[in-house]
Amino acid sequence: MKVVCTQEKFKKAIYSTERVVGKQITLPILENILLETEGGMLKFSATNLEIGVFLKIGAKVEKEGQITVPAKLLSSFVNNLPTDSTISLEAENQVLKVSSGSVEGSIKGLLAQDFPIIPEMEGNFLFSLNAQKMKESINRLIPCASLDATRPELSGISWIFSDSKVFLAATDSFRLAQQIIPIKKEQEQEYNLFVEKNNSLVVPANTLAEVFRVVGPETKEIKVSIEESQIFFQIDNIRIVSRLINGKYPEYKQIIPKQFATRAIVSKDELLRAVKIAGIFAKNKTGEVRFEIDSDGGQIMVYSKAEEVGDNKTVLQSQISGPKQEIIFNPRYIVDGVQTIPTERVVILVNDNASPAVLRMIEGSENKENLDYTYVVMPIKA
Amino acid sequence: MKNEELWQAALGDIELSISKANFITWFKNTSIISNENGRVVIGVPNGFAKEWLENKYNTYIYKALRSFQEDVREISCVIHNPQNNSSGEKAAERSQASSFNRDKAVESNLSASEPSQVQAGTQQSFDYISESNINPRYTFDNFIVGENNELARAACYAVSQNLGRIYNPLFIYGGVGLGKTHLLQSIGNEILRKDPKKRIKYMTSERFANELIDSIRNQTINEFKSSYQQIDLLIIDDIQFLAGKEKTQNEFFHIFNALYQINKQIVLSSDRPPRAIATLEERLRSRFEGGMIADVSSPDLETRMAILKAKLAEKSFYLEEDVVKFIAENIKNNIRELEGSLNRIMAACEFGQKAPDMELVKRTLSDLISSGKKKGVQQNHVVEAVANFFGIDKKDLINKGRKKEISRARQIAMYLMRKELNASYPGIGSVFGGRDHTTALHAYEKINRELETDSKLREDVEVLTEKIYEI
Numbered sequence: 001m002k003v004v005c006t007q008e009k010f011k012k013a014i015y016s017t018e019r020v021v022g023k024q025i026t027l028p029i030l031e032n033i034l035l036e037t038e039g040g041m042l043k044f045s046a047t048n049l050e051i052g053v054f055l056k057i058g059a060k061v062e063k064e065g066q067i068t069v070p071a072k073l074l075s076s077f078v079n080n081l082p083t084d085s086t087i088s089l090e091a092e093n094q095v096l097k098v099s100s101g102s103v104e105g106s107i108k109g110l111l112a113q114d115f116p117i118i119p120e121m122e123g124n125f126l127f128s129l130n131a132q133k134m135k136e137s138i139n140r141l142i143p144c145a146s147l148d149a150t151r152p153e154l155s156g157i158s159w160i161f162s163d164s165k166v167f168l169a170a171t172d173s174f175r176l177a178q179q180i181i182p183i184k185k186e187q188e189q190e191y192n193l194f195v196e197k198n199n200s201l202v203v204p205a206n207t208l209a210e211v212f213r214v215v216g217p218e219t220k221e222i223k224v225s226i227e228e229s230q231i232f233f234q235i236d237n238i239r240i241v242s243r244l245i246n247g248k249y250p251e252y253k254q255i256i257p258k259q260f261a262t263r264a265i266v267s268k269d270e271l272l273r274a275v276k277i278a279g280i281f282a283k284n285k286t287g288e289v290r291f292e293i294d295s296d297g298g299q300i301m302v303y304s305k306a307e308e309v310g311d312n313k314t315v316l317q318s319q320i321s322g323p324k325q326e327i328i329f330n331p332r333y334i335v336d337g338v339q340t341i342p343t344e345r346v347v348i349l350v351n352d353n354a355s356p357a358v359l360r361m362i363e364g365s366e367n368k369e370n371l372d373y374t375y376v377v378m379p380i381k382a
Numbered sequence: 383m384k385n386e387e388l389w390q391a392a393l394g395d396i397e398l399s400i401s402k403a404n405f406i407t408w409f410k411n412t413s414i415i416s417n418e419n420g421r422v423v424i425g426v427p428n429g430f431a432k433e434w435l436e437n438k439y440n441t442y443i444y445k446a447l448r449s450f451q452e453d454v455r456e457i458s459c460v461i462h463n464p465q466n467n468s469s470g471e472k473a474a475e476r477s478q479a480s481s482f483n484r485d486k487a488v489e490s491n492l493s494a495s496e497p498s499q500v501q502a503g504t505q506q507s508f509d510y511i512s513e514s515n516i517n518p519r520y521t522f523d524n525f526i527v528g529e530n531n532e533l534a535r536a537a538c539y540a541v542s543q544n545l546g547r548i549y550n551p552l553f554i555y556g557g558v559g560l561g562k563t564h565l566l567q568s569i570g571n572e573i574l575r576k577d578p579k580k581r582i583k584y585m586t587s588e589r590f591a592n593e594l595i596d597s598i599r600n601q602t603i604n605e606f607k608s609s610y611q612q613i614d615l616l617i618i619d620d621i622q623f624l625a626g627k628e629k630t631q632n633e634f635f636h637i638f639n640a641l642y643q644i645n646k647q648i649v650l651s652s653d654r655p656p657r658a659i660a661t662l663e664e665r666l667r668s669r670f671e672g673g674m675i676a677d678v679s680s681p682d683l684e685t686r687m688a689i690l691k692a693k694l695a696e697k698s699f700y701l702e703e704d705v706v707k708f709i710a711e712n713i714k715n716n717i718r719e720l721e722g723s724l725n726r727i728m729a730a731c732e733f734g735q736k737a738p739d740m741e742l743v744k745r746t747l748s749d750l751i752s753s754g755k756k757k758g759v760q761q762n763h764v765v766e767a768v769a770n771f772f773g774i775d776k777k778d779l780i781n782k783g784r785k786k787e788i789s790r791a792r793q794i795a796m797y798l799m800r801k802e803l804n805a806s807y808p809g810i811g812s813v814f815g816g817r818d819h820t821t822a823l824h825a826y827e828k829i830n831r832e833l834e835t836d837s838k839l840r841e842d843v844e845v846l847t848e849k850i851y852e853i
Contacts, residue, residue, distance in 0.1 A: 026403040026406055026407055027403050027404065027407045028403075047430065049407070049428065049430045049431075050428075052430065116430050116433070116434055117430070117433035117434055117437055117438070118430070118433070119429035119430065119432065119433050162733060163733060163735075192733075192734060195733050196730045196733060196734055196745075196746065197746075199729060199733060228429065228460075228461050229428070229429070229461045230428075230429045230461070241429065243428045243429065
């Protein structure tokens with residue numbers, strides 16, 4: 001193999017693929033990136049057998065061929081190269097020679113034939129999503145996904161499809177985040193057929209984290225297809241395939257309350273500060289922070305106390321409707337939830353001190369509640 | 383050779399020809415899904431393994447299989463997830479029922495009306511369950527009575543009206559998804575409706591065992607015991623899981639006695655009658671049998687239709703009469719499946735904005751009712767299940783022996799093959815050492831006839847039917 005391409009494209013391709021490679025003791029080739037020429041382009045592939053990634057970049061191919069080399073080594077080498085316009089690669093006898101400007105390196109590789117085959121799509125893309133909106137949403141949901149290995153389905157993000165939207169949700173059974181996102185059908189008939197058969201699936205959270213890491217600010221859309229327990233994403237020139245999590249996601253929609261007794265609108269930054277301070281005084285990780293929502297006084301008191309440490313309180317001005325409430329939360333869950341809210345103001349929705357409470361965004365001067373994003377958190381039982 | 387044995391043998395061969403790392407990576411969690419007419423389908427855990435086995439290792443697999451079974455011509459791979467079996471589904475449904483299905487308002491009312499044992503300041507999770515564990519969804523009002531469950535329902539209702547005084551203990555048994563849990567929970571709800579102060583505890587035996595183990599570890603065994611001895615109604619679901627857990631049985635025995643002596647009601651359920659639960663201590667068995675025993679069996683067509691109609695009314699959804707009949711005729715064994723298929727149809731309609739006509743229903747349920755049977759179950763599963771059940775050798779079952787016990791078992795196996803797999807009579811005959819098709823026909827008809835009168839046989843066949851699908 002002999003190839004010349006621009007250094008910029010090469011670096012970007014390595015950056016997009018190298019993170020996927022696994023730390024595999026049993027199969028060392030999984031730590032490698034596969035480089036091969038294909039149709040006058042240079043193709044990069046990497047996989048950890050859960051996720052597979054590949055992409056092609058334009059290059060001047062002087063001699064066809066293929067090789068796999070350790071991803072970490074290649075990436076560190078390339079990242080430290082002095083900026084130059086081009087980089088040339090030459091593979092012979094399982095050694096990859098890389099040269100750019102005045103620097104040259106030889107990297108020992110493994111046989112390309114032993115590299116796993118990354119599954120390819122058979123059909124067409126079913127639908128596409130707005131890349132920026134999706135990236136923002138996934139980053140909101142990932143912190144809620146569970147790390148508990150005994151319930152693997154909770155370690156993923158649930159996708160439930162309807163005619164024109166997808167409901168994304170993550171929960172660790174203490175809190176839950178749901179985001180509704182519009183979709184654009186690529187293949188109307190096939191999409192309808194797919195949804196008719198099976199309108200929900202669970203995608204591993206770490207796959208999604210990976211997918212949306214490669215979404216750049218100029219990426220417009222993400223195309224998606226689902227085939228045979230696998231999901232395929234196309235992001236610009238990058239293709240990602242992941243397994244799906246087998247298992248039934250809990251029927252979470254029923255736990256999002258439809259109505260609320262008390263509605264309190266506060267400044268997001270003030271709320272975040274108050275809960276963070278309360279968290280300092282709340283003992284250890286399972287600390288408690290008490291919210292007293294005083295509808296007559298139009299204020300929320302955020303309060304915490306630990307015998308051996310001390311106590312604190314913050315009073316927040318708030319627009320409140322509905323009866324008084326007193327409710328206790330784990331400060332960590334509230335901080336996680338408030339941090340995902342990009343708007344200046346946030347609404348706290350409460351029924352009573354034993355039912356799930358909800359955080360939502362407030363938009364515009366008319367105090368409009370944004371129903372696309374919902375963060376549900378269970379209180380601590382007093 | 384059975385698929386499993388064949389695959390193990392083939393793997394033994396393959397292991398020698400490739401490196402250990404490769405072997406572990408690519409052949410972990412693989413199995414033979416089907417093996418018919420020389421076509422072998424291998425189930426693999428993911429797309430990577432599928433690609434690799436089909437493209438790189440196909441010759442190894444082919445050679446290895448050929449050396450054990452000469453007619454192998456074609457090998458293909460499918461992505462297959464072993465969790466998808468029925469027990470997994472049931473567990474998933476159960477955890478779902480106990481975690482997310484609750485009406486929050488009712489739930490907190492329930493827990494408020496009872497002495498709270500929850501320590502101050504525990505983080506609630508969504509699957510936080512009130513102390514009684516009673517799901518308000520299940521009541522006598524929405525339980526559909528048919529011939530199959532008349533007695534059980536009447537007994538449960540009587541118990542709810544007369545706590546601890548008439549049938550104590552009450553023991554309900556029957557197959558999966560036939561409404562045992564519904565009946566049990568209905569008792570709890572009925573009692574709470576009449577007197578919210580009554581203390582009720584609904585437990586699965588598994589949970590009971592887990593709590594017991596926790597209390598032993600935390601040295602709170604006395605609190606554990608006394609917490610049970612203060613309740614008015616104890617409901618233990620799926621008591622058969624106590625089988626083989628001696629310490630748990632022992633503790634349960636004492637709790638049972640303590641409650642029984644002060645006329646507190648105990649209600650139990652199981653998938654089989656007490657005497658059919660293996661390794662259940664004699665003293666427990668005799669106590670279970672000392673009260674009232676009632677069974678629930680599979681619903682007949684009319685009852686299934688009634689159930690569907692009730693579910694439709696509950697969900698305010700409409701289906702044509704012939705569509706209801708079609709579903710009821712095709713989903714036979716299990717009420718949970720019945721409800722599941724209804725949910726699927728509703729989802730399909732809602733999504734496609736289409737009317738639920740016959741065609742849509744057929745298409746939506748196509749993979750559930752492809753000849754009404756689960757895929758992948760084969761004749762040798764039946765032979766094995768029957769042989770295990772009666773404790774005889776598979777060879778004896780197939781060979782010519784005419785000892786009474788063996789020929790009886792053989793007839794049952796033939797009956798099951800016909801009924802569950804729709805196998806042809808000549809086909810059944812050939813499985814059993816080339817017997818004539820009339821022998822198979824005779825066996826089927828004989829067992830079918832006896833089933834109507836012989837309740838012991840009916841139980842055996844029910845248990846066996848489940849066993850077949852477990853293999």
